[in-house]
Amino acid sequence: xxxxxxxxxxxxxxxxxxxVLGSFLTxxxxxxxxxxxxxxxxxxxxTICPYCGVGCGMVVHARKDSHGGRVVNIEGDPAHPINLGxxxxxxxxxxxxxxxxxxxTKVLYRAPGSDRWEEKGWDWAIRRIAANIKKTRDETFKxxxxxxxxxxxxxxxxxxxxxxxxxxxxxxxxxxARSLGVVYLEHQARI
Amino acid sequence: xxxxxxxxxxxERIEIDEARLRDTVRAILEAIRLPKGTPLYGAFxxxxxxxxxxxxxxxxxxxxxxSEARADGSAVREVQGRLLTCLKRQMxxxxxxxxxxxxxxxxxxxxxxxxxxxxxxxVRHLTTKANTWGVSPDSLSLAALFWARxxxxxxxRRLADGVRTEHWRMxxxxxxxxxxxxxxxxxxxxxxNLWCAACTTTxxxxxxxxxxxxxxxxxKLPYLTIDDNEHLPLYxxxxxxxxxxxRREEKDARRDPDVDFILTVPLDYVATNxxxxxxxxxxxxxxxxxxxxxxxxxxxxxxxxxxxxxxxIH
Numbered sequence: 093x094x095x096x097x098x099x100x101x102x103x104x105x106x107x108x109x110x111x112v113l114g115s116f117l118t119x120x121x122x123x124x125x126x127x128x129x130x131x132x133x134x135x136x137x138x139t140i141c142p143y144c145g146v147g148c149g150m151v152v153h154a155r156k157d158s159h160g161g162r163v164v165n166i167e168g169d170p171a172h173p174i175n176l177g178x179x180x181x182x183x184x185x186x187x188x189x190x191x192x193x194x195x196x197t198k199v200l201y202r203a204p205g206s207d208r209w210e211e212k213g214w215d216w217a218i219r220r221i222a223a224n225i226k227k228t229r230d231e232t233f234k235x236x237x238x239x240x241x242x243x244x245x246x247x248x249x250x251x252x253x254x255x256x257x258x259x260x261x262x263x264x265x266x267x268x269a270r271s272l273g274v275v276y277l278e279h280q281a282r283i
Numbered sequence: 284x285x286x287x288x289x290x291x292x293x294x295e296r297i298e299i300d301e302a303r304l305r306d307t308v309r310a311i312l313e314a315i316r317l318p319k320g321t322p323l324y325g326a327f328x329x330x331x332x333x334x335x336x337x338x339x340x341x342x343x344x345x346x347x348x349x350s351e352a353r354a355d356g357s358a359v360r361e362v363q364g365r366l367l368t369c370l371k372r373q374m375x376x377x378x379x380x381x382x383x384x385x386x387x388x389x390x391x392x393x394x395x396x397x398x399x400x401x402x403x404x405x406v407r408h409l410t411t412k413a414n415t416w417g418v419s420p421d422s423l424s425l426a427a428l429f430w431a432r433x434x435x436x437x438x439x440r441r442l443a444d445g446v447r448t449e450h451w452r453m454x455x456x457x458x459x460x461x462x463x464x465x466x467x468x469x470x471x472x473x474x475x476n477l478w479c480a481a482c483t484t485t486x487x488x489x490x491x492x493x494x495x496x497x498x499x500x501x502x503k504l505p506y507l508t509i510d511d512n513e514h515l516p517l518y519x520x521x522x523x524x525x526x527x528x529x530r531r532e533e534k535d536a537r538r539d540p541d542v543d544f545i546l547t548v549p550l551d552y553v554a555t556n557x558x559x560x561x562x563x564x565x566x567x568x569x570x571x572x573x574x575x576x577x578x579x580x581x582x583x584x585x586x587x588x589x590x591x592x593x594x595x596i597h
Contacts (some may be wrong), residue, residue: 112377112421115547129553134516135505136491151473151490170474170490177472229439 138169141183142256145281147181148175163190166170225249229272248274299549307373308542311429314369315362323437326353331539333445342570343453343581345460346442347435347482349402354434356395362392366430380418384426387416401427402434404461404567424565428480435459435482443484451486454494454586455568458484462562463494465544466518466527471535478540480564483541495562496523497583509553517550519559526559 134155141148150173153165166187170177189195199217200209212220232248251269253262262279269277317323336346354376363385370381388394400408409427413420439458451457456479464480475490492499503521506529514533519526528547530540550563569577 112374112419112425113299129509129549130511131553132511133505134508134509135502137501138491167473168350170469170472175355177474 134164138172139257140258141186142254143182143186145255145279145283146174146257147281148172148179150179150183150186163187166190182249215233225272235271243272245275247275249274251278253277253279255280301546304536304546304548305542308545310369310373311366312541314365315429315433317358317433319359321358321361322355322360323434324352324592325355326338327438327441327524337476338343340446341450341572343451343584344517344577345455345457345567346446347438347459349399349404350436352402352438354398354402358434359395362430362433363388363398364426366426368425368589369554377422378416381426383416384417384423387412398431398434401431401565404570404573406563406566409565424563428564431481432462432483439482439484446474448486450536452486452489453568453581454492454497454584456482456484457486458482458573460567460569462568463488463527464564466529467538467540468516468529470532470536472515475529477554478544480544483540493520493522494524495525496520497580498522507533507553507557515547517554519554524558524560525562526554554558 100106121162126231132155134153135219137152138156139150139152141150151167151169152163153167154161155164167185168175168177168179169182171262199212201211201217201220208262228248229246232246234243234247237243249272251274257265257279266277297530322425339346342428352511365380367385369420371378374381397408397412400502409423410420414425416423425565442458448457454477455462456477459479459482461481463477463480465478466488467476467478469476472488475488477488477494478485488494491501491504493504498504498520500522503519504518506516506518514531516531517526518529528544528550530543555561570596571577
């Protein structure tokens with residue numbers, strides 16, 4: 093759209109301000125300017141701080157750009173009942189986790205005995221983790237204890253839930269861990 | 284560099300003479316300020332007790348009943364005279380219109396009657412008079428907004444006295460029922476405070492909810508920033524296409540809502556060019572507080588998901 097100042101003054105009905113205040117436009121600049129407004133569109137999404145068990149609410153501001161998208165701001169969620177908009181210094185600096193040149197964006201694997209990291213795919217990593225869990229569980233699973241009591245457990249695996257897990261995720265996570273026979277099951281909030 | 288297809292198209296740059304406009308806003312506010320103690324109302328609706336007013340707020344019903352108020356004639360004429368004199372001086376390019384308004388008010392029904400209709404939010408009357416007097420409805424609206432200001436402020440002062448609005452969850456003003464004209468994001472806690480351009484009341488409102496249609500779908504509530512002015516986000520609603528200008532406040536910053544409201548006029552220009560709708564501060568949200576539309580809005584504001592927009596009248 094290429095509105096001249098005359099066109100701008102003709103925008104009657106858009107509200108009371110723009111048409112009436114047209115005379116406050118800097119005339120020379122307004123007529124001659126050929127620059128464009130640089131308009132950025134940002135969306136806000138609520139989330140939970142991943143650091144500790146308090147579970148503070150956050151608002152993440154994300155903006156699409158030529159690289160696809162990026163986080164441009166993170167602030168406390170004023171409507172969240174736990175923190176009412178405030179954040180600790182660590183949470184307030186979370187923006188730097190999202191925008192950090194040292195942040196890993198790919199899976200890195202260092203084989204036993206190796207001195208170097210290899211790039212791997214997510215599918216490979218998930219399968220590898222699953223295989224290791226199954227191997228450890230199968231090798232260490234105990235159906236009965238020393239006194240012959242039924243226990244169905246493994247004492248060689250431990251699970252630690254993170255602060256970013258919500259109640260439903262914690263429920264699913266604990267069910268999964270118990271199904272493996274895990275007895276060392278903790279959550280970050282209790283530590 | 285790949286083109287971002289989601290980026291809004293940019294209109295031609297418009298620049299505004301901020302210093303002159305700021306002076307004008309301050310001159311207008313000075314002009315309409317009558318000496319302390321000047322009676323502004325001949326009759327004012329004493330809405331029973333604070334308890335009754337509290338009940339209205341708790342029910343989501345705004346307080347001011349213009350039809351029951353009668354502004355004081357001499358105060359009306361005094362504000363009118365001072366305002367139009369100021370407008371002629373500050374906005375001489377529209378001097379003909381200010382004079383036409385002055386003449387029209389003197390020749391016809393009179394200033395008192397016209398202001399009463401403005402306080403009643405009678406937009407049709409305003410438009411009819413603008414046509415009769417040969418002035419732009421926008422110019423008359425601007426004059427009407429500031430002419431009615433001291434009377435609405437006085438009404439707000441009387442009506443909000445002793446009333447708490449912790450449970451006010453509406454997007455319109457709890458005192459006079461108008462849509463918000465501007466909003467602030469507080470530095471301390473990121474809360475949103477809406478500002479009424481009609482009576483200058485501010486009230487808290489949910490941050491991630493459209494005050495106009497109450498949608499809470501975050502995907503439909505983005506904000507635009509223009510020319511890296513991150514402190515002046517323009518929140519838009521893709522559901523109802525309305526928008527609201529905001530200022531992200533710095534800590535301990537002094538608010539100057541009228542100046543913010545008017546000096547950010549380039550944002551109005553950008554928003555309307557992007558297809559969004561500016562809500563005029565002249566008409567109220569619901570003419571009939573107990574009407575069907577009002578009840579539906581209030582029900583939605585109360586019972587839909589989302590936390591409370593609790594806050595106090597300031």
